[in-house]
Structures are given as C-alpha cells and as structure tokens.
Amino acid sequence: MTSRTSQPMPSADDVRRTLEAVWRMEAAKVTAVVARLVHDVGLAEDLAQDAFVQALEQWPRDGIPRTPGAWLTATARRRAIDRIRREVNLAGKLQQVGHAEELRVADLAQGEFDAALEDVDxxxxxxxxxxxxxxxxxxxxxxxxxxxxxxxxxxxxxRAFLTSEATVAQRISRAKKTLSQDGVTIEVPSGAELAPRLASVLEVVYLVFNEGYAATSGRDWLRGDLMEEAIRLGRVLSALAPREPEVHGLLALMEIQASRTRARIGRDGEPVLLLDQDRTRWDWALVNHALGALERAMSLVGPGRGEAGPYLLQAAIAACHARARTAEATDWALIVALYGRLGALRPSPVVELNRAVALSFAEGPGPALEVVDRLVEAGALADYHLLPSVRGDLLARLGRDEEARAEFARAADLTQNEAEKALLLRRAAAPVTPDPTTAPAGSRPGS
Structure with missing residues (x-):
C-alpha cells in the first residue's frame, strides 16, 4: 500500500489535525472491520486505537497516506492478526472460525483492499x-x-456531559467488559429482535441530541456540538438502514429542531421560545432536507407496511411548525391530533403535557389547564420543571397572575440549566401578562 504523498511533508500539527478528522469519520468502520475478525468489541476498539497511535508516530515521518481510512483499517487488522498468531495456533484458529480470507485481506494491494470492504456498512x-x-x-x-x-x-x-474523564473511561471500560462477557457479536439483529434493538439505538442517538438541544445543566441552554454529532449519527443510520421508517423519522425530527438554532438564543444569550422566534433566521435548507427525510419515512409506512412510530409522529409534529412561516399559521388542531396518536402509541405524562400545550392554542388555556392539573394530581412529573412552567403560562393567560408567578418560581427551582433558570426567574419576578410563547415540553421540540 502506498503511504507517501507527493505533497510537501506536513507538520506534526497538520498531521494531528488531519488524523483527528479522519478518525472522527472512520473510527466506526475501522472498529467494525476488526471486530468481525476478533469477535470482541472491546478488543477491536483497543486495536483501532493502537492503529491511531501508530499513525501519530508514522505519518509525520512518512507523510499522510492517500487513503487514510484504509491505512488505519489495514493497520488495525494487521495488529489483530498478529495478536491471533501470538495467542493461538494460527491454523487451529483459522479452522475454528473460518477466517482465512479475513487474514489474507490485510496484506492486499489498495485496490483489492477496497473491494474486500464491500460489507463494511x-x-x-x-x-x-x-x-x-x-x-x-x-x-x-x-x-x-x-x-x-x-x-x-x-x-x-x-466535556460534552460535564463529567470527569475518569467517569467516562470507567463507563466505557465496564461497557466493553459487559459486551465481552455476554458474548455480544457484531451483527444486525433480525426478526422479532430487530424492533426493540433498533429502538435502543435510536434512543441513544436522540438522548445525545436532546442534551445538545436543551442542556440539562451548565450555563449554555444548547450545545451545538452534541446536536451536530447526533445528526451525523442519524445520517449514518439512514444510509445503513434505508428501509427503516423510524430512522428517517428521527433524522427528520432532529434536523427540524436543529434548524431553529440561530433563532433560539437572544442577543444576551437568553432562550427565545418558539412562537417568539424570528423564523427568517431558521435554517430553511436544513428544514427542506428534513422534510425530505420525513417523506421517505412516510413512504415506508401504511397499509401492509406497518404504522407510524413515535419518532415519525414527533417529526410530523415538528413539521407542522416548520411549514408555518408565521406563528399564527400553525395548525394546532393537527398537532393536538398527532399528540393524541403519539400518546396512544406510547402513553407518557410528558406526551400528555405536550398535548395540553397544543390544546391551549387550539381550544384555549382553560381546557389545557384541566389536563395539566390532572398531571399534577397524578404526581408523575413532580420533579419535572416544565410542568410548573407550562402551568404558569396557562395561569398567566387566564389572568391568574399570582398563581402564575408561584409556578414560574417553582419551575426555576427545579431546573439545573442556568439560562433556563434565569428566564423563569424573570417571569416569576415580572408583572405577568398573557404570554402565548410557551413551547411544547418534553424534549422541547417547540423551543
């Protein structure tokens, strides 16, 4: 494999920046290919990291390879092969796992190597x-x-989750040990196992996105780096699983929400809620891309093909806002109906709180307050700051100012996000007037 370029030798800093960018894009492929060889996710990740370290040592001296990702993969594979040769009799190992072809690929020329990676996805x-x-x-x-x-x-x-490196390293180490002990293999589940496992995958991606979209703690209300990473993972999944409607639905949902980023923060860094946002500042190119993903998702459901899932329904709700060029044009009745479908599919007090907000704009704050009060009585959202926040807004719109102030103060006590706390405290201290800017709660698709 040719490893040198015809360009001037890059500096060590240039090599590191290039390698970090390549690693961000190629880490999953490198690890996946090696895991197929060694049958151990944790070991595969360690071997991939070894290849990264070798690149740090070799590329400043030899130059950046023409195909850096393939270089990393080939290097990691060779390390895996060397490990197998050291630990067991090679012939016995090959006979046991049938990987003679896997071992041969590591030493192929570049063109043959690329052809051998057709199953990497x-x-x-x-x-x-x-x-x-x-x-x-x-x-x-x-x-x-x-x-x-x-x-x-x-x-x-x-840094992304405001915790220590030691904590993260411990979680990763324990996770890899668990996967190894449980004999988890690198394979796509099928049949009855697919749906629950896919739900777990999508849940992780959406958790990452939501932490970026509305940070649970810290000074910043949103974290663009986490949103971008989650969307990138969503796009990877949409390419790898093009026939799964929930994958496209989640991607559409995240992209619509992310399209509002520029309009969600005011001049002083304060949160700007949905109906108060300048919609000309939304990223309409991203909106259009998201609506295309939503169309793909919708094309995969229907009679004989299954019903719309929770991410698709949430994306449809977000699309109602995205298609309304003004707040007044929002189809709140349709949003209420979609939340009803979502609640029937996945009953949740958070979904019901979202439906109450939509109901307040479709039918007025009175009927919505009845729904919210039932949630308060049930006690399921006792520590959820958006429940008193929504209730406070509904009370304000009904002219019950003192009660509204108390609710905003209670919500401020419950949130750990400094920007959101400041907004709620301002509303608790200021004269309360009917304010139609409260956004749907939960993962805050309306903020």
Missing part, C-alpha cells in the same frame, strides 16, 4: 447495535456510541 451497523445493546445502561450506551461510532475521545465525551 453491515459491519458498522452491527457495531452500532452492539454499542447500544440493552445489556448496558443508558449512560454506558451513550459513552460507548460516541466513542466507537462517533470517534469522540474520552475527554470530548466528558
């Missing part, structure tokens, strides 16, 4: 399912997915 998809295996905790799935599929370093993941 299936391997990457299998790696996604492994990283999001239900045997792992939600936090472990997120960390492992960002590390193995997203190519993020331990430091980047720790």
């Amino acid at each position: 299936d391997d990457v998809l299998g790696l996604v399912f492994a990283a999001c295996h239900p045997a792992l905790t939600a936090q472990a799935r997120i960390c492992l997915t960002l590390r193995m599929i997203g190519g993020l370093s331990t430091r980047e993941i720790a």
Whole structure:
C-alpha cells in the first residue's frame, strides 16, 4: 500500500489535525472491520486505537497516506492478526472460525483492499447495535456510541456531559467488559429482535441530541456540538438502514429542531421560545432536507407496511411548525391530533403535557389547564420543571397572575440549566401578562 504523498511533508500539527478528522469519520468502520475478525468489541476498539497511535508516530515521518481510512483499517487488522498468531495456533484458529480470507485481506494491494470492504456498512451497523445493546445502561450506551461510532475521545465525551474523564473511561471500560462477557457479536439483529434493538439505538442517538438541544445543566441552554454529532449519527443510520421508517423519522425530527438554532438564543444569550422566534433566521435548507427525510419515512409506512412510530409522529409534529412561516399559521388542531396518536402509541405524562400545550392554542388555556392539573394530581412529573412552567403560562393567560408567578418560581427551582433558570426567574419576578410563547415540553421540540 502506498503511504507517501507527493505533497510537501506536513507538520506534526497538520498531521494531528488531519488524523483527528479522519478518525472522527472512520473510527466506526475501522472498529467494525476488526471486530468481525476478533469477535470482541472491546478488543477491536483497543486495536483501532493502537492503529491511531501508530499513525501519530508514522505519518509525520512518512507523510499522510492517500487513503487514510484504509491505512488505519489495514493497520488495525494487521495488529489483530498478529495478536491471533501470538495467542493461538494460527491454523487451529483459522479452522475454528473460518477466517482465512479475513487474514489474507490485510496484506492486499489498495485496490483489492477496497473491494474486500464491500460489507463494511453491515459491519458498522452491527457495531452500532452492539454499542447500544440493552445489556448496558443508558449512560454506558451513550459513552460507548460516541466513542466507537462517533470517534469522540474520552475527554470530548466528558466535556460534552460535564463529567470527569475518569467517569467516562470507567463507563466505557465496564461497557466493553459487559459486551465481552455476554458474548455480544457484531451483527444486525433480525426478526422479532430487530424492533426493540433498533429502538435502543435510536434512543441513544436522540438522548445525545436532546442534551445538545436543551442542556440539562451548565450555563449554555444548547450545545451545538452534541446536536451536530447526533445528526451525523442519524445520517449514518439512514444510509445503513434505508428501509427503516423510524430512522428517517428521527433524522427528520432532529434536523427540524436543529434548524431553529440561530433563532433560539437572544442577543444576551437568553432562550427565545418558539412562537417568539424570528423564523427568517431558521435554517430553511436544513428544514427542506428534513422534510425530505420525513417523506421517505412516510413512504415506508401504511397499509401492509406497518404504522407510524413515535419518532415519525414527533417529526410530523415538528413539521407542522416548520411549514408555518408565521406563528399564527400553525395548525394546532393537527398537532393536538398527532399528540393524541403519539400518546396512544406510547402513553407518557410528558406526551400528555405536550398535548395540553397544543390544546391551549387550539381550544384555549382553560381546557389545557384541566389536563395539566390532572398531571399534577397524578404526581408523575413532580420533579419535572416544565410542568410548573407550562402551568404558569396557562395561569398567566387566564389572568391568574399570582398563581402564575408561584409556578414560574417553582419551575426555576427545579431546573439545573442556568439560562433556563434565569428566564423563569424573570417571569416569576415580572408583572405577568398573557404570554402565548410557551413551547411544547418534553424534549422541547417547540423551543
């Protein structure tokens, strides 16, 4: 394989920047190909990291390869082969697992090597399912997915979720050990196993997105880096699983929400709620791309093909806002109906809270307050700051100012996000007037 370029020798800093960019894009492929060889997700990730370290040592001296991703994959594979040769009798190992062809590929010329990687997409998809295996905790799935599929370093993941590197490293180490002990393989589940496993994958991606869209703690209300990473993972999934409507539905949902980013923050960094946003600042190119993903999702459901799932329905709700060029043009009745379908499919007090907000614009704050009060009595959202926030807005619109102030103060006490707390405290302290800017709650698709 040719490893040198005809360009001037790059500096060490240039090599590191290039390698980090390549790693972010290629880490999942490298790990997936090696995992197919060694049958151990944790070991495969370690071998891929070894290839990364070797590149740091070799590329400044020899130059950046013409095809950096293929170089990393070939290097990691050779390390895997060397490990197999050291630990067991090679002939016995090959007879046992039938990987003679896998070993041969590592030493092929570049053209043959590329041809041998035709099944890499299936391997990457299998790696996604492994990283999001239900045997792992939600936090472990997120960390492992960002590390193995997203190519993020331990430091980047720790910074993203405001925790220590040691905590992230421990979660990743335990996750890989669990996968190894449980014998989790790199494969795409089929039959009855597919739906619940796919739901786990999509849940992880959406959790990453939501932490970026409305950070649970810290100074910033949103984290663009996490939103971008989740959308990138969603696009990878849409390419790897083009016949799965929920994959396209989730991508559409995330892209519509992300399209509002520029309009969601005011001049002083304060949150700007949906109906108060300048819609000319929305990213309409991203909206149009999202609507295309939604159309693909809709084309995959219907009679004989299954019903719309929760992400598709949430994307349809977000699309109602995206298609309304003014707040007044929003089809709130349709949104109420879509939330009704979502609640029937996946009953949840958060979905019901969202439906109440939509109902307040479709039929008025009175009927919506009745729904919210039933949620308060049920107690399921006692620690959820958006419940008193929504209730406060409904009370304000009904002219019940003092009660509204108390609700905004209660919501401010419950949130851990500094920007959101400041907004709620301002509403608690200011004279309360009917304010039609409260957005749907939950994952805050309306903010």
